[in-house]
Amino acid sequence: MSNVSRRNFLRLGACAISGACAVNALPAIGRAAESPDITTLRTTLPYPRIKLAAIGRLKAGVEHLTAYPDPASPVVLLKLGRPAIEGIGPDQDIVAFSRRCSHMGGALVFRAETGTFHCPLHYAMFDAQKDGLMVIGQATDNLPRIELELDATGDIYAVGVKGLLYGRQANVLA
Ligand code: FES
Known part of the structure; x- marks a missing residue:
């Protein structure tokens, strides 16, 4: 020794x-x-910045299916045709939400005539115009909303998530 x-x-x-x-x-x-080198001590991980679509490809009331922040998280990008809370674009009507119900992960169906998402499992309903507010149902949380940015060329980017994606302890997987 x-x-x-x-x-x-x-x-x-x-x-x-x-x-x-x-x-x-x-x-x-x-x-x-x-120490900036030790990332395991952070409580959150950074969100990726991912292009979802060009604004010119969106049609009012028509779903654009995609995923964010990773391929395992289905997301719908929408031009609602009427202003929405946190909506982007010239009409403030472009929003995106998780397609998994916040109750037990049911695959949501969007109805353009009412601007609402409907869950076929236990019939929860979420309002896309009102930040994913749960209108009726057994869920205890609103629908997670994807935070969007529009750049000068008209491309729409996902840059974050408000709310916890169903089935996860953190939205961004380590
Ligand atoms: S999974 Fe959607 S209401 Fe239960």
């Missing part, structure tokens, strides 16, 4: 007996949490 390792061994033994090592360890924990 070298002099250095013998010294560390003796210091560790003294720490274990006296309990002083817990105090000495605190600055090291603080340094680790501040």
